[in-house]
Amino acid sequence: MSIPVVTVGAANEAVVDGLERLHGPVTVVRRCSELTELLAACQSGLALAAIVGDGSEELTTTLVDRLGAVGVCVVALTDSEDEARRLRSIGVVAASADIEPVVLAAEISRAVERTSSYGQADGPRSTGFAAPAADSPTAPQPEEAMAETSGSGRIFAVWGPAGAPGRTLLAVNMAAELAADGQSVILVDADSYGASVSAMLGLLDESAGLAQACRLADQGLLDIEALTAAASEVFTKAGSFRVLTGTTRADRWTELRAAALTLVLERARQLADVVVIDTGFCLEADEELTFDTLAPRRNASTLCSLELADVVFAVGSADAIGVPRLVRGLAELELVVQQASPRVVLNKVKRSAVGYAPEQQLAEAWSRYGPAFGIEAYIPSDPEACDAALLSGSVLLECAPDSDLRRAIAGLVCAPVHQKRHSFGRTARAPRRLKR
Template identity: 75%
Template sequence: MSIPVVTVGPAQEAVVGGLEGLHGPVTVVRRCSELAELMAVCQSGLAMAAVVAEGCEELTTTLVDRLGAVGVSVVALTDDPSEVQRLHSIGVIAAACGVEPSTLAARIAEAVGGERTRGRLGTGQDAAFADAGADPLPLPDSGTAEDAPDGSGRVFAVWGPIGSPGRTMVAVNIAAELAAEGQSVLLVDADSYGASVSAVLGLLDESAGLAQACRLADQGLLDVSALKAAAMPVFLKGGSFRVLTGTTRADRWTELRAAALSVVLERAKDIADVVVVDTGFCLEADEELSFDTLAPRRNAATLRSLELAEVVFAVGTADAIGIPRLVRGLAELEAAVPQASPRVVLNKVKKAAVGHAPKQQLAEAWDRYGPGLGIEAYLPADPAACDAALLSGSVLLEVAPESELRAAIAKLVCASVQQKSHSSGRTTRARRLLKR
């Protein structure tokens, strides 16, 4: 079967003409003058591959992902070695400008075959740019030892339903507890509605580290050094961790594209033993009614973070309002991210809201009305310690080390680590338990 191809750029007429002269493996169905026209043609379903003979420097992760959404593979012509490496990092196959038509046809077939293997060809609207549930773009191998992924990092996502269940408080203190145990930790604020990690930690940051990292990822320029530069250090008495701060304004959510965030989180696993992601609350597949089915989605950052997480902590408030919200939210989570296995955390446990023996009553109510998941942890309410931490821009480990809340969070992290550990059974530090 001949592969329908569209091209862009008048500079390589000889190459395009050579493709047309092959009369076999590929068929040039349209010549475009610019990338915008090529995008429109590809979205109409006319092509399975695109040859960018001019303007490859304008290709980004987002554009490639949009083309992949409609089953179109991309081959770019360039003689610049650095540009070849960048294109490779965003999922584009590169070829020399003077490539023979038969060789170019073989590269096109290779690109289309790769799309078929990944199962993305013909997915239509089910793309990471429009659908946060789509498969992320694979990261290629890097040519430097520093950037080579080792796959050792793990992703912990902290999610909770609408309201104020304490997602950020839990995420920040999980990061602090792991850092105090000697782990390298990266805390990511991926809440596209109300990013607040920088405020909780007292960071005067206006650069939005996560948005900066996503922009670099979109351009295929995010390496280990760039990611470290985008992350702010936070120092504790017993260690330190890095933070990718969230967007500084709510209207900047469009900068957190699913495809770019996938690259950021994969790169983050190369520089940190544990990546802790503070997510948003909303799980709706938004923009479904938009005429532009490839439009960016506000909840893509949350959904993609949950998809890539090995551990999902579902945080809910332990009261008559928070528990029903959590039950409904867990049902939505199962529908939106079926592969997630959330670990339920009930926060702000107190007698005043539940009654005598709050843990027992919560457990009985959860067994009767809950979704069938066990409760992983009960975090006691400690407003004095939380207020002191917020006032000083610090964590519970430093302002209230003897707090029962701090102890419960530390135990929660250790328990989740032990379930994944393959150690011999002797007591070890969290680094040996987390490093696999």
């Protein structure tokens, strides 16, 4: 098969000339003067591979992801070991600047073969639909880079439809309960519409930790130390956990690119036992309707988080508006993230909104009109405990440790904490002390 190649950089003309003299399947179809010209040539469908001889320091995760979206693999020539390591971490094939043309042709052929086979069958960690070009999967990283970023931690994504069903409340307190259970936890605020984790925990909203980590990942500079430095540490009386705070303004959503966020989450899996993500509500991909399908997408952070998650908690308000919204949202979630098997959580359960025996009535209504999977948990309404936690900038574990709300949330992630958990509506009240 013929492999058309475009090149950029004059420092390695000898290698490119030798590649042309081979008269093999690898053919140089254009020599570009700058990286932007190379990008335009690749997006026009002119090549299957790009050789970067000069200016490899300008390559970022986002740029490599855009080239991978149109089926182009990137090969960079460098003699710096540090630069080669950085390039491999963002999915670039790094080769020596004085590589033999025959060896370079073989490297290009293998890279193109990996890219084409990846496009035919996405791997289990594919984030193709969440990348800037939804119809074309992102080019895979080399085996060395995948080995570096793979981790054993689990990812819990907390999602819910519009209407403030309690995503942030659930995510923050899940992280606190997991930390109290002795696990290392990173809480990520990936809501591109209304990031609020920092406000709920009383953290200074001076910088966006997640945006900072994404910038480093985009440049291929995100390691364990850099991720730890970008995260804020929150201490409770039972443990501590790290937080990657969300964007400080809603218009900064463009900093949460899918390709960079994927690297951040994979690195977080390597650092922590559990990664809890507070996602946004919107699952639409309406940006694809614009003329530039490679432009940033506001919902990419939510879609990417849901696709990478090991467990998706779908939370909805237990009332006449929240339940139908959740049912419609779950149907949409099934379409955009087919591998997701969400654990349904109904929040703000109270008699005044549902009636007598609210859990029973919600279960009966769900069995008639809801999806095939059942309700995982019922979270009781406790506005006083929520207000106290928000006012003090703390978690329920500290301000309302004995509340049914706190026990219900902890029961989702660490069951031993909830041996005292009671069914809402049939809660055994503690005996009152008699006054003297």
